[in-house]
Amino acid sequence: MPYFSSSAIRAAEYNAASLTLxxxxxxxxxxxxxxxxxxxxxxxxxxSSKGEYFNDNIRDQYRDR
Incomplete structure (x- = not known):
């Protein structure tokens, strides 16, 4: 699992088989x-900005839990 030095996101893990982030x-x-x-x-x-990328490309674009 990659860890980030970001003010918003600590880490992310992707499962390609289930398309789950x-x-x-x-x-x-x-x-x-x-x-x-x-x-x-x-x-x-x-x-370069994990939080900005998240807001622009993931938040409210994919179903979450």
Missing amino acids: AITFTSGRTYDYYGVPQYIYNGLLAA
């Missing part, structure tokens, strides 16, 4: 996002 925020809470394509996860890994 688990994001752990700096608050310590982890949310699972469903139906996330691999390229979105790759974009998060490459983003």
Whole structure:
């Protein structure tokens, strides 16, 4: 699981088989996002601002729990 030095996101883990992205925020809470394509996860890994990428490309775009 990659860990980030981000003010918003601590870590992210991707399961390609189920298209599930688990994001752990700096608050310590982890949310699972469903139906996330691999390229979105790759974009998060490459983003200079993890929080901005999350807000623009993941938040409110995929079903979460």
